[in-house]
Amino acid sequence: xxxxxxxxxxxxxxxxxxxxxxxxxxxxxxxxxxxxxxxxxxxxxxxxxxxxxxxxxxxxxxxxxxxxxxxxxxxxxxxxxxxxxxxxxxxxxxxxxxxxxxxxxxxxxxxxxxxxxxxxxxxxxxxxxxxxxxxxxxxxxxxxxxxxxxxxxxxxxxxxxxxxxxxxxxxxxxxxxxxxxxxxxxxxxxxxxxxxxxxxxxxxxxxxxxxxxxxxxxxxxxxxxxxxxxxxxxxxxxxxxxxxxxxxxxxxxxxxxxxxxxxxxxxxxxxxxxxxxxxxxxxxxxxxxxxxxxxxxxxxxxxxxxxxxxxxxxxxxxxx
Numbered sequence: 001x002x003x004x005x006x007x008x009x010x011x012x013x014x015x016x017x018x019x020x021x022x023x024x025x026x027x028x029x030x031x032x033x034x035x036x037x038x039x040x041x042x043x044x045x046x047x048x049x050x051x052x053x054x055x056x057x058x059x060x061x062x063x064x065x066x067x068x069x070x071x072x073x074x075x076x077x078x079x080x081x082x083x084x085x086x087x088x089x090x091x092x093x094x095x096x097x098x099x100x101x102x103x104x105x106x107x108x109x110x111x112x113x114x115x116x117x118x119x120x121x122x123x124x125x126x127x128x129x130x131x132x133x134x135x136x137x138x139x140x141x142x143x144x145x146x147x148x149x150x151x152x153x154x155x156x157x158x159x160x161x162x163x164x165x166x167x168x169x170x171x172x173x174x175x176x177x178x179x180x181x182x183x184x185x186x187x188x189x190x191x192x193x194x195x196x197x198x199x200x201x202x203x204x205x206x207x208x209x210x211x212x213x214x215x216x217x218x219x220x221x222x223x224x225x226x227x228x229x230x231x232x233x234x235x236x237x238x239x240x241x242x243x244x245x246x247x248x249x250x251x252x253x254x255x256x257x258x259x260x261x262x263x264x265x266x267x268x269x270x271x272x273x274x275x276x277x278x279x280x281x282x283x284x285x286x287x288x289x290x291x292x293x294x295x296x297x298x299x300x301x302x303x304x305x306x307x308x309x310x311x312x313x314x315x316x317x318x319x320x
Contacts, residue, residue, distance in 0.1 A: 120199035206240020
């Protein structure tokens, strides 16, 4: 006798596999997503707003509005809510003391940028051209970012101070102690250590896009290492170089922690002056005026870098 097919075994009587169970919730979600996508596709302006709106909103809320507030405060006398005046800008731009600090800040920023650019480019070039452990080396480059900025500065204080780690090592090898803390050299060392990873990363990104065959072709045509670098390597990676320079110069120009901890009172930079106006002198309008002047300088430098960099944040050397 033949057994009848059972209807509760998922179709076993017909020899087929059980039919899959449809998830009604997932289907409903997929349907809503499809409807939303179709809705946005038919309205390109709304689609652009939905994509670009949130980041632009963040920029406006956290950058444009505070900058506008600082601009308003900078035109007030002595304290917030005071009379409107241009005196804060006049006092700053006509003061030899403050202009000297700005000039010192500019020179230190240029020196730091030059040192970091030279060391960072050589390091990035070595990682790209001569090493197979690029991931490990890049990890070592960014490793300092895993430690607090302040802790790293106090570590350098311990190294550079009189009878510190550096002086102890020099004494062991028979050399005189140097006691670099609270000198310009200490400030340069601190800045170089802090900003070097910021320069290495864009340098590395631009060098990875460099075609090695172009370098070999230059050598085959009789060009030496220096001429090859100046005519092939540097032009093809110029955007990465400009990006690294900007990422180093601008934060150095406005920094106040490193010069305060490592340079003391003998190496005052403009960022320290702004901090003092807000935290010690409580002259917020004057500090805001100085901040606005520095902001204008920063924007001018960005525009200049964009003009000569041919696409500031591009990774390769092609100009847009």
